Amino acid sequence: MSAVVFVGPTLASQSVGEILQAEILPPVRQGDVYRVARETPRAIGIIDGFFEGVPSVWHKEILWAMEQGIPVFGSASMGALRAAELADFGMIGVGRIFEDYHAGVLQDDDEVAVLHSPAELGFQPLSEPMVSIRATVARALEAGMISPGLAEAILHAGKALQYRERDWPRVLSMLAQDHDLTVFSDWLPEGKVDAKRDDACEMLRRMATYLESGAEAQEAPTRVERTLAWQGLIRRIDSETAGNRSAAQDLLDELRLDPARFVELRERAMLGVLAQEDAARRGLRADRDTLVAQMDRHRSQVGLAQRRDVLHWLDANDLDEAGYEDFLSGAALSDEIRSLRVDRLEPHMLSALRWADEYSGLKARAEAKKTALQVAENREFSGQDRLRLLIWYFEDHLGQPVPDDLDLHAQSLGLADREEFCTLVAREFLYSQGGGDAAEAPDA
Incomplete structure (x- = not known):
């Protein structure tokens, strides 16, 4: 494992791949850093993470990863928050947002929080982070698009909104009628700043430089205290992993009782592994439109008409929404690699027919059809x-x-x-x- 990046609404997977070759995982939650650190990646990058609904990533699991000699980078969102809190322990913070949190200029979590779509729709951002509103106002003020008074009014309006409701139309609608917003509104579509994206890209470039040179300075790692809470977390995750492996082995044992089917699926799995490796070498990533098309195709094929049908299928197949996105992404990349290799598949398909002793029968049928x-x-x-x-x-x-x-x-x-x-x-x-x-x- 070369590197791992936790990312969601801040940056699309395809954009990550254009800068850094890494395994891309959904926004980080409690236990995720510990899980990947056990696989000893060369580096871990945290951009996005969950703020509510599920437990947030623990500081101790990041410290534990660094104790294992794995550099952990943070930027833009949850990564900037954790990096500001753990910079003195060796976590590598990158970008203006991290610097502002570390210096105490920013303190509230809601500055980087956004509402986003579910995993199957690619974690698309549905609101505007306050840090981007601040960066946009600063740029507009510098460019002479707004007055200092209007700048202050915009920031006040943005901060007054709950992060889920924070977007430019709502912010502008809250401003007093005496403000002249025409110039600013016309400038906004091209002039606005995506502060989180800018910082995330900077972190990925920093990680790429580190992976190429290994020159990133590291503090002496701090040993994690093995508290009861920490021991409880690792026991839960380790037992969860062992349980998943045991359940998977039980399922495969059932499959082994049908030898022909087992061999068929093993060959298909091997081709999937090769396709994934080829996609990684080419820097291919499934974008949102591709994932949505793949999801529509799968739902139609399996008969998942309603969202509740999808949720039931996920539960029956031991997948969560993030796992479903990985499942769809894998299928999409396999399709892409197959289309790129189509001119090289025919000889291998003919060989497969010969191996199955079906070549001569199909040849005879094709010739008979042509004559008829x-x-x-x-x-x-x-x-x-x-x-x-x-x-x-x-x-x-x-x-x-x-x-x-x-x-x-x-x-x-x-x-x-x-x-x-x-x-x-x-x-x-x-x-x-x-x-x-x-x-x-x-x-x-």
């Missing part, structure tokens, strides 16, 4: 006939519904679009009906 369809090769079907053919193929032949996105289905089979796929289905129908011109499209 010579007369009907240019047969055309109307749009209505094509629909009937698709219903015949999917519902009657495969016993499944027609996919909502035929182009996506075609591409998953290595075809260019739905036209190529419909031609494939039409040829199969004609062949199954005897291959002649007299074959009629099936009834819907």
Whole structure:
């Protein structure tokens, strides 16, 4: 494990990958730093973390990671808060927000807190952090876009809002009517500052430099006191991990009783590992739109129409929302790598057919179909006939519904679009009906 970065609403995974090659994890919560530190990564970076709803990351687990010789960087959000508190113990804080917390200029947690979307939608920020409002006002004041009085009014309005409700439209709506906001409002879309993003990128560059040179100065690590609370945390996490491993082994033992299925899934898993490694080398990351498309595809395939269905499926499959995002991301990256390697897959697929002793049978069928369809090769079907053919193929032949996105289905089979796929289905129908011109499209 090279490096680990905990990030969520502050920065998209793709943006992280453009600066630093690292394992990207969701916003940090209690126990997460201890979990990853056991794997001895070369560095840990904390950008985002949970402030409420779940226990926040402990100071002691960060100290324990540093005790193991792992440098821990912090910036932008939860990372800046913890770095300010632990800078004297060796945690490496980066950026203006960290500096302001460390100097006591900032003290409230709500300065960096934001409302964000759930994991399956990529932790998209839905409110504006107060630190960004402060940085934007400072830039506008320096550029002459606002007066000192208006600057003070904007900051007062922003701070008066609860962090979940804090955004620019609400802030501006709270200002007195005598303020002239026209110039500032026109300047705001291009001029506003994303202070957390700027600091997070600076931290990632600092981590990249460290990983390349190993030159980051380290304080002598402080030994964590093994208090009862600390021992309780590590016992819980260690037993949780052991329990998960035991449950996984029990499940795999059941799978081993079906040897053919076990071998099939093991081969698929191996290809998944290789695809993930290839994606990491290429710096590929699944962006929000890709994750949403992958989620829609999975929900349609498994039949998860409502959110409660998704939550039930997650519980049944031992996943939380962060794990579900990882699951979707892995599938998306495998699809991406497959599309990049498509021109190199055919020889290996033919080899797989030979190994399964299915090559000669499919070859004979392909040759027979080609001979049988010579007369009907240019047969055309109307749009209505094509629909009937698709219903015949999917519902009657495969016993499944027609996919909502035929182009996506075609591409998953290595075809260019739905036209190529419909031609494939039409040829199969004609062949199954005897291959002649007299074959009629099936009834819907």
